[in-house]
Amino acid sequence: MQTFAKNAPMPVVRRLPKYHKYLKELLEEGVTKISSKNLSVRMGSTASQIRQDLNYFGGFGQQGYGYNVSELIVAIEEILSIHEVYRCIIIGAGNLGKAIRNYIMNLDGNAKVLAMFDVDASKTQEKDGEIPVYHTDQLKEYMRKREVDVAILCVPKSSGPQAAQAVIDGGIHAIWNFTTADLSVPEGIVVENVAINESFYVLTYLLSEKQQNQT
Amino acid sequence: MQTFAKNAPMPVVRRLPKYHKYLKELLEEGVTKISSKNLSVRMGSTASQIRQDLNYFGGFGQQGYGYNVSELIVAIEEILSIHEVYRCIIIGAGNLGKAIRNYIMNLDGNAKVLAMFDVDASKTQEKDGEIPVYHTDQLKEYMRKREVDVAILCVPKSSGPQAAQAVIDGGIHAIWNFTTADLSVPEGIVVENVAINESFYVLTYLLSEKQQNQT
DNA sequence: TAGATTGTTAATCGATTAACAATC
DNA sequence: TAGATTGTTAATCGATTAACAATC
Numbered sequence: 384m385q386t387f388a389k390n391a392p393m394p395v396v397r398r399l400p401k402y403h404k405y406l407k408e409l410l411e412e413g414v415t416k417i418s419s420k421n422l423s424v425r426m427g428s429t430a431s432q433i434r435q436d437l438n439y440f441g442g443f444g445q446q447g448y449g450y451n452v453s454e455l456i457v458a459i460e461e462i463l464s465i466h467e468v469y470r471c472i473i474i475g476a477g478n479l480g481k482a483i484r485n486y487i488m489n490l491d492g493n494a495k496v497l498a499m500f501d502v503d504a505s506k507t508q509e510k511d512g513e514i515p516v517y518h519t520d521q522l523k524e525y526m527r528k529r530e531v532d533v534a535i536l537c538v539p540k541s542s543g544p545q546a547a548q549a550v551i552d553g554g555i556h557a558i559w560n561f562t563t564a565d566l567s568v569p570e571g572i573v574v575e576n577v578a579i580n581e582s583f584y585v586l587t588y589l590l591s592e593k594q595q596n597q598t
Numbered sequence: 599m600q601t602f603a604k605n606a607p608m609p610v611v612r613r614l615p616k617y618h619k620y621l622k623e624l625l626e627e628g629v630t631k632i633s634s635k636n637l638s639v640r641m642g643s644t645a646s647q648i649r650q651d652l653n654y655f656g657g658f659g660q661q662g663y664g665y666n667v668s669e670l671i672v673a674i675e676e677i678l679s680i681h682e683v684y685r686c687i688i689i690g691a692g693n694l695g696k697a698i699r700n701y702i703m704n705l706d707g708n709a710k711v712l713a714m715f716d717v718d719a720s721k722t723q724e725k726d727g728e729i730p731v732y733h734t735d736q737l738k739e740y741m742r743k744r745e746v747d748v749a750i751l752c753v754p755k756s757s758g759p760q761a762a763q764a765v766i767d768g769g770i771h772a773i774w775n776f777t778t779a780d781l782s783v784p785e786g787i788v789v790e791n792v793a794i795n796e797s798f799y800v801l802t803y804l805l806s807e808k809q810q811n812q813t
Numbered sequence: 814t815a816g817a818t819t820g821t822t823a824a825t826c827g828a829t830t831a832a833c834a835a836t837c
Numbered sequence: 838t839a840g841a842t843t844g845t846t847a848a849t850c851g852a853t854t855a856a857c858a859a860t861c
Contacts, residue, residue: 392851394851394853395852396800396803397796399799399803400793400795400796400800401796403799404778404780418817418818418819419818419819420818429853429854430854431855431856432853432854434818434819434820434821435820435821435852435853435854437820438819438820438821442819442820444818444819444820445819445861446817446818446819446820446859446860446861447816447817447818447819447860448817448819448861449817449818449819462803463799463800463802463803463806464802464803464805464806465802467802467806469802469805477697477700478693478694478696478697478699478700479693479697479700479701481693481697482692482693482694482696482697483794484693485692485693486794487798489754490795490798493802494798532805533801539704556805556808557801557804557805559797559798559801563619565619571808573801573804573805573808575797575800575801577792577794577797578615579698579701579792580615580619580705581612581616582774583702583705583709583774583790584614584615584678584680585615585678585790586748586772586774586788586790587679587682587684587708588611588614588677588678588679589772589788590679590748590771590772590788591679593771593786593788607827609827609828609829610828633841633842633843634842634843635842644829644830644831645830645842646829646832647828647829647830649843649845650828650829650830650844650845652844653843653844653845657843657844659843659844660836660837660842660843661835661836661837661841661842661843662836662843663841663842663843664841664843665843
């Protein structure tokens with residue numbers, strides 16, 4: 384079984400999904416091979432970085448030829464583990480929770496939302512699409528019965544840490560955190576933060592910087 | 599008028615909101631002063647980095663004492679331009695659009711959602727909270743009449759570039775992009791991407807890496 | 814074979830950390 | 838004053854870019 388070079392730098396890992404995306408576009412356009420140079424032009428990066436990045440994981444190209452688009456897609460999907468199906472639950476069935484649920488259901492199917500949980504009992508009434516919404520009280524029991532890989536936190540800021548603790552107690556493997564809370568989790572649990580608020584402040588910073596430059 | 603050091607490195611800028619957040623927490627706890635050392639312990643960073651970061655923008659501390667919490671908060675809010683009110687429109691009134699609308703309305707009021715737009719005429723019927731939802735056809739006219747700072751793109755992938763073009767034509771200053779599309783915009787327009795899909799692939803990568811390490 | 818382009822090593826650049834003189 | 842802690846310069850570390858031999 385193939386083992387990937389462990390501990391590739393995170394900046395490299397975070398670029399892989401972008402490579403994947405551009406390669407899929409190329410595939411749709413019917414392009415079968417691409418050189419690091421041409422890909423770099425399309426992506427606005429450097430050929431050197433692309434080659435360097437890919438070689439953390441293996442030699443996927445061929446000298447004098449370039450990269451076979453569909454093969455490289457498969458390779459990246461394997462690295463990112465896109466082919467596996469991850470069982471998810473969403474904590475918080477408000478607009479954000481629903482948005483993420485829809486989003487995931489449109490993802491190529493490598494994530495499956497098993498259930499949603501909410502403290503608001505009224506939300507548990509509506510059978511939301513196909514996905515059942517349970518009261519948070521039932522979370523513990525639910526996680527005892529079913530294997531869950533990823534908990535997606537879509538609760539308000541104040542409930543963040545408490546929701547995290549609940550899924551950790553339930554034996555979760557990974558948390559996709561959409562709250563503004565900084566979660567402290569035990570060793571071995573994967574946390575990926577989507578810090579929407581921070582993103583907005585960066586935007587306002589850039590806006591004000593731009594306005595200053597114009598004056 | 600004070601001018602900030604231009605072109606602070608983006609890694610530094612992206613850390614500022616986190617400083618802000620932790621300082622606000624300290625303020626709530628009644629802490630009035632903090633040293634870079636103590637703050638670094640709380641945040642899991644280094645004292646050196648904190649001092650280095652802040653000094654891109656000015657000397658906000660005092661030797662032998664540390665930083666005055668509330669003064670530093672004000673300083674960071676000024677740097678990030680958090681005190682200003684930004685007029686936003688949301689393109690796409692689905693769950694994600696609504697989630698972002700709610701989110702912004704809970705933000706300390708430095709952003710104001712003026713209106714939402716959607717191609718689905720049925721969505722324009724519901725008067726959503728206080729925020730009106732218009733048909734996308736009316737966007738051009740709307741932007742002629744009102745000054746808008748930020749367009750928030752919450753449309754499906756395929757409509758991304760087209761929605762971006764519409765707000766660019768309308769004279770937008772900044773785009774907060776929640777679509778997976780890579781937008782190419784003219785010089786001078788600020789774009790901040792929230793790449794949710796990339797974030798999920800990073801999570802699955804980390805999960806699979808973890809599983810391999812356990813074997 | 815000649816041309817193209819990779820994989821990989823070496824050079825550069827930028828960001829983080831360490832150290833310490835300045836000073837409250 | 839003595840102790841603490843900043844602001845800032847210097848040292849280190851890591852990531853990106855450049856270069857080129859290997860090879861398809």
